[in-house]
Amino acid sequence: MADLSYVRTEMLAERAPPATSVGFVGWARANLFSGPFNSILTIISLLFIFMVLKGLLPWVFSPTWSATSLAECREILHEMGREGHFSGACWGVIRERWVQLFFGFYPTEHYWRPIVVFILLFVALAPVLFAERVPKKLIWFSAVYPFLMIWMLWGGAIWSPLAAMAGFVIAYYVYKAVSVAASEVLGLIASVAAAIIWWLFLMGPVVSGLSSILPIGLEAVNSRNFGGFLLSITIGVIAIGFSLPIGIVLALGRQSDLPLVKYICVGFIEFIRGVPLITLLFVASTLLNIFLPPGTNFDIILRVIIMATLFSAAYMAETIRGGLAALPKGQYEGADSLGLNYWQSQRLIIMPQALKISIPGIVGNFIGLFKDTVLVSIIGLLDPLGLSTAIRADAAWNGIVWELYGFIALIFFIFCFGMSRYSMYLERKLKTSH
Amino acid sequence: MKKTVFFGALTVAGLAAGVAAAGTLDDVKARGKLNCGVTTGLVGFAAPDANGEWDGFDASVCRAVAAAVLGDPQAVEFVPTTGKTRFTALASGEIDMLARNTTWTFSRDVDLKFEFVGVNYYDGQGFMVPKDLGVSSAKELDGATVCIQTGTTTELNLADFFRANNISYEPVPIETNAEAQQQYLAGACDVYTTDASGLAATRASFEDPAGHVLLPEIISKEPLGPLVRHGDNEWGDVVRWTLNALISAEELGVTSANIADMAAAAGNNPEINRMMGTEGNLGEMLGLDADWAVKAVSAGGNYGELFEKNIGENTPVGLARGLNGQWTDGGLLYSPPFR
Numbered sequence: 183m184a185d186l187s188y189v190r191t192e193m194l195a196e197r198a199p200p201a202t203s204v205g206f207v208g209w210a211r212a213n214l215f216s217g218p219f220n221s222i223l224t225i226i227s228l229l230f231i232f233m234v235l236k237g238l239l240p241w242v243f244s245p246t247w248s249a250t251s252l253a254e255c256r257e258i259l260h261e262m263g264r265e266g267h268f269s270g271a272c273w274g275v276i277r278e279r280w281v282q283l284f285f286g287f288y289p290t291e292h293y294w295r296p297i298v299v300f301i302l303l304f305v306a307l308a309p310v311l312f313a314e315r316v317p318k319k320l321i322w323f324s325a326v327y328p329f330l331m332i333w334m335l336w337g338g339a340i341w342s343p344l345a346a347m348a349g350f351v352i353a354y355y356v357y358k359a360v361s362v363a364a365s366e367v368l369g370l371i372a373s374v375a376a377a378i379i380w381w382l383f384l385m386g387p388v389v390s391g392l393s394s395i396l397p398i399g400l401e402a403v404n405s406r407n408f409g410g411f412l413l414s415i416t417i418g419v420i421a422i423g424f425s426l427p428i429g430i431v432l433a434l435g436r437q438s439d440l441p442l443v444k445y446i447c448v449g450f451i452e453f454i455r456g457v458p459l460i461t462l463l464f465v466a467s468t469l470l471n472i473f474l475p476p477g478t479n480f481d482i483i484l485r486v487i488i489m490a491t492l493f494s495a496a497y498m499a500e501t502i503r504g505g506l507a508a509l510p511k512g513q514y515e516g517a518d519s520l521g522l523n524y525w526q527s528q529r530l531i532i533m534p535q536a537l538k539i540s541i542p543g544i545v546g547n548f549i550g551l552f553k554d555t556v557l558v559s560i561i562g563l564l565d566p567l568g569l570s571t572a573i574r575a576d577a578a579w580n581g582i583v584w585e586l587y588g589f590i591a592l593i594f595f596i597f598c599f600g601m602s603r604y605s606m607y608l609e610r611k612l613k614t615s616h
Numbered sequence: 617m618k619k620t621v622f623f624g625a626l627t628v629a630g631l632a633a634g635v636a637a638a639g640t641l642d643d644v645k646a647r648g649k650l651n652c653g654v655t656t657g658l659v660g661f662a663a664p665d666a667n668g669e670w671d672g673f674d675a676s677v678c679r680a681v682a683a684a685v686l687g688d689p690q691a692v693e694f695v696p697t698t699g700k701t702r703f704t705a706l707a708s709g710e711i712d713m714l715a716r717n718t719t720w721t722f723s724r725d726v727d728l729k730f731e732f733v734g735v736n737y738y739d740g741q742g743f744m745v746p747k748d749l750g751v752s753s754a755k756e757l758d759g760a761t762v763c764i765q766t767g768t769t770t771e772l773n774l775a776d777f778f779r780a781n782n783i784s785y786e787p788v789p790i791e792t793n794a795e796a797q798q799q800y801l802a803g804a805c806d807v808y809t810t811d812a813s814g815l816a817a818t819r820a821s822f823e824d825p826a827g828h829v830l831l832p833e834i835i836s837k838e839p840l841g842p843l844v845r846h847g848d849n850e851w852g853d854v855v856r857w858t859l860n861a862l863i864s865a866e867e868l869g870v871t872s873a874n875i876a877d878m879a880a881a882a883g884n885n886p887e888i889n890r891m892m893g894t895e896g897n898l899g900e901m902l903g904l905d906a907d908w909a910v911k912a913v914s915a916g917g918n919y920g921e922l923f924e925k926n927i928g929e930n931t932p933v934g935l936a937r938g939l940n941g942q943w944t945d946g947g948l949l950y951s952p953p954f955r
Contacts, residue, residue, distance in 0.1 A: 253932075256823060266823075278666050287668040406693060407668075467701055471708030482710075559656075562698045562705075564664075568656055572664050572696070574794055575657030575672075577932040581821030583794055 244270030251578035286409015429498025454496035505540035545605035652678035689915035733856035740834035865918035
């Protein structure tokens with residue numbers, strides 16, 4: 183051992199890794215240029231991106247924000263020496279019409295109403311979306327929110343939403359009374375019947391009576407004045423909000439042991455899924471008009487919302503059924519062995535797990551439904567796409583296409599991307615398999 | 617039991633509606649608003665501005681009717697309709713009248729049970745080609761690719777024209793006018809064909825309008841006019857004579873500028889007096905106020921003024937009067953007399 187010339191006695195200090203293996207260079211070497219083939223692919227892709235941006239960016243960055251017509255845009259670009267069909271975007275149309283694209287024909291002095299409704303939407307969603315960070319009591323606000331939203335958007339006497347809510351209260355008490363006196367099934371039937379009788383026959387006189395005594399309310403806004411993103415979001419939010427519970431009921435109904443319930447649910451789901459949404463919208467806009475007695479004022483947006491809700495509910499039911507089917511049989515048996523009844527086991531054991539499994543599918547449905555709302559432009563409602571046609575019919579903006587579509591696409595992207603990111607957050611939060 | 621109640625309710629609603637639908641004129645007066653069907657947007661004919669106010673040649677007809685009936689040109693609920701929904705909207709009573717550049721045809725009048733009350737624009741199908749193509753007549757278009765909106769009468773007219781002239785073409789089906797503009801400019805088709813008014817508006821939106829020509833052939837008759845439902849002749853009369861009042865006003869030299877003077881007192885021209893309500897009781901016969909025509913013309917002007925303001929030669933659409941001139945100027949506008 184004596185000829186051992188050198189033994190290091192102290193630890194070497196940690197050295198920084200070579201510059202070529204860390205940071206951007208390292209990342210690029212590992213991911214982009216890890217071999218000749220990959221290097222070639224990277225260079226081709228970069229060239230492609232460069233070409234796209236080279237064409238796109240000058241078009242996007244065009245100083246036409248203040249223009250008041252397409253001709254003026256062209257003049258501005260012409261003075262800058264930019265010629266040709268795609269020499270620059272004409273953003274003046276967005277400056278002039280963005281308010282219209284958001285609010286449609288909603289009366290200007292009432293713009294605060296949709297804005298408040300939109301902000302309150304997040305308050306109402308908070309107990310659902312971020313359950314652990316907000317007080318539990320807030321869930322009551324979420325339950326009231328649909329009525330508040332409809333009342334604030336459409337206006338009218340405050341008694342109508344209150345009376346509509348009273349229907350649920352009546353149904354609850356009838357259910358309690360009858361189920362104690364007789365059986366639960368009878369209670370269920372009686373409560374539904376009571377609510378329907380209230381809504382169809384008693385509510386109208388009560389509301390008009392109360393309104394004449396205490397006329398509290400907001401100025402009514404006609405459905406025809408809804409347009410742009412206000413229309414899309416209204417249809418989307420209401421249809422999304424109602425399609426989830428209906429979808430859950432349908433999914434459970436489809437798995438029911440009662441043949442009648444089962445076949446009604448199967449028939450409904452398969453019928454709706456077998457028909458394109460646009461067909462349902464045409465039924466809503468034209469066929470219903472013919473079948474209903476002349477002069478019946480059945481609001482067009484309400485018709486569209488009902489159709490969109492039913493359409494989405496059928497898909498939702500199948501998504502949730504997928505979640506139910508993915509649950510191990512032991513979960514159902516475990517719930518039974520604890521002595522829980524059907525609704526208890528669904529509420530406490532089955533649904534929390536099934537819904538968690540179905541989150542990506544459910545959010546996918548939501549996004550699809552939200553984007554499907556633009557189909558209403560086919561039946562003459564002025565959603566963002568319908569409005570873009572109307573704006574183009576203004577002589578000043580005739581000939582503008584990409585600016586409008588680009589703007590609409592951007593707004594839709596923000597909404598849909600937001601929903602998709604939230605669903606990923608939710609999946610991570612609820613992940614219990616470690 | 618619920619079903620019975622439901623059908624019972626429907627029946628009651630139906631009976632009530634049957635009574636209520638007795639007269640459109642009374643309905644409109646009771647409602648205080650005219651529901652007028654327009655297009656979802658066509659340059660010069662109907663389009664909402666940045667404040668949501670509808671404007672245009674067809675929209676002006678709605679406003680004139682609203683002014684005549686309700687005394688207020690703003691008392692109109694514009695209901696945008698598409699080519700697919702317009703007729704059901706009218707048939708079902710959702711709208712009181714339709715002023716949506718709709719061609720008066722036999723089957724629409726007879727089979728669909730509508731009543732065209734007149735013609736407010738004589739249109740016809742034309743062709744637009746780039747100047748570079750060097751074509752001066754539609755008959756030279758053998759083998760051309762043609763952009764054509766599907767599901768319209770223009771598609772059928774085109775097939776008829778090319779077959780009658782024994783030449784061939786290749787259709788490029790498109791859905792909307794905006795799409796057509798893009799396709800045509802991108803060179804996807806040699807020719808774009810639609811109504812001549814639409815072609816003029818489209819060409820006006822091009823960067824280089826002079827680089828495109830409208831061919832002289834007009835291959836179809838497209839009389840566009842407002843229409844109402846069959847079976848309510850009183851309402852049909854109101855709309856018809858409002859349109860006629862606009863046309864007669866131009867013929868008789870009544871404009872929005874001088875109408876206040878003319879309506880103030882009876883003048884020398886008995887027909888003007890009858891129309892203005894200073895003589896006779898024409899308004900009463902229609903079930904309207906004596907000065908209904910004054911209000912209709914004051915709403916936006918007479919026919920000529922509306923034409924100049926919305927689609928005339930000084931507007932981007934830039935249409936000449938042509939067939940739409942007064943009969944005294946060699947056009948086709950010929951209002952029956954106010955007597």
